[in-house]
Structure formats: structure tokens, C-alpha cells
Amino acid sequence: MAQPPDLLYSREHEWVRIDSDTATIGITDYAQSSLGDIVYVELPKVGTQVAQFSNTGVIESVKAVSDLYTPLSGEVTEVNEALENDPALVNREPFAGGWLFKLQVKDSKQSENLLSPDSYEELIAEAQ
Numbered sequence: 001m002a003q004p005p006d007l008l009y010s011r012e013h014e015w016v017r018i019d020s021d022t023a024t025i026g027i028t029d030y031a032q033s034s035l036g037d038i039v040y041v042e043l044p045k046v047g048t049q050v051a052q053f054s055n056t057g058v059i060e061s062v063k064a065v066s067d068l069y070t071p072l073s074g075e076v077t078e079v080n081e082a083l084e085n086d087p088a089l090v091n092r093e094p095f096a097g098g099w100l101f102k103l104q105v106k107d108s109k110q111s112e113n114l115l116s117p118d119s120y121e122e123l124i125a126e127a128q
Contacts, residue, residue, distance in 0.1 A: 002121075003028070004095050008111055009120035010053070010071040015095065018111060023072050026099040027059065030124045032091050035061040041087045043068075043079045043101050050076060050103065052110050057100070059090070072110050074103035 007015045013031035017024045032038065040060040050056050050070045057068040079101045083089055090098035115123060 003117035005117050007095070007117065008071065008114035009117070009123075010069060010114060011123060012053070012069045014069060014071050016071045016111075016114065018072075018105065018108070021105045021108070022077070023074065023103045023105050024099050025071060025101055025103065026094055027068070027090060028120070028124075029094045032094045032098070035059065035066060036063040037061055038087045038090045041068075041083045041090065041100065043083070044070075044076045046076050046079060048076045050074065052113065068100065070103070071114055072103060073106040075106070076101055077104050078102040 003009065007017050009015050009028065013028045015026050015028050038059060038061045042058040044050060044056045050073060052071065052073045053069055055067045056070045059066050059068055080099050082097065083100070092098065
């Protein structure tokens with residue numbers, strides 16, 4: 001699956017869509033596919049300050065429990081409350097309705113530490 005061209009990616013398989021000073025964060029299709037059926041998502045609380053690449057939550061699937069990392073620093077402004085009742089939304093719509101949380105971006109230069117869609121494709125090709 002080709003990666004959406006308007007996103008940036010982390011080596012931990014999170015994606016970020018930056019719109020002005022707001023970043024929407026989720027996990028990639030590759031990540032949700034590797035995890036299998038997602039049964040629980042623990043997200044950071046609104047108002048939490050997070051640092052780039054720090055642990056911000058947990059994603060639990062039938063196969064494993066995985067840490068969730070943030071691709072950028074900032075303050076959590078919103079979480080996807082739909083995931084509370086339907087965590088499998090991450091499996092069905094990893095780049096749309098299955099987003100995880102939004103941040104007020106602290107330092108836009110941090111996006112230079114992330115991967116382009118093509119670079120992310122190379123990363124997952126090496127992992128397979």
C-alpha cells in the first residue's frame with residue numbers, strides 16, 4: 001500500500017499530518033496490520049505535554065501490547081474518543097477515522113526528524 005503523500009512518518013510506525021500548528025497523529029497501515037486486531041487503545045490526556053519520540057500511550061491487540069510514541073513535541077489538544085468504544089477503527093481506517101490524538105506543535109523544525117512517504121516505504125521494505 002502506498003503511503004499517503006501528505007503525511008510524515010516515524011521509525012516507530014506513527015504518522016503525522018501537520019496543519020498549521022496542529023498535528024494529527026495515528027499509526028500506519030503497516031503497524032496496524034502487524035499488530036492484528038486492536039482491542040484497546042490508551043491515549044494521553046488532553047493538556048499533557050509530550051516530547052518528540054516519547055512514550056505517550058499503549059495499543060493492545062490480540063497479538064501484543066505495543067507502546068505508542070509521539071512523532072512531535074507539543075500539548076495534546078484532542079483525543080479520538082471514538083476509539084474508546086471502537087478501538088478496531090484503527091484497523092479499518094488507520095489514516096482517517098482511526099487517528100489517535102492531536103497536538104499543538106511546539107517546534108515545527110522537529111518535522112525534519114521524520115521520514116517522507118518514500119523513506120518510510122524503504123523502511124518497511126527493509127523490515128519485510
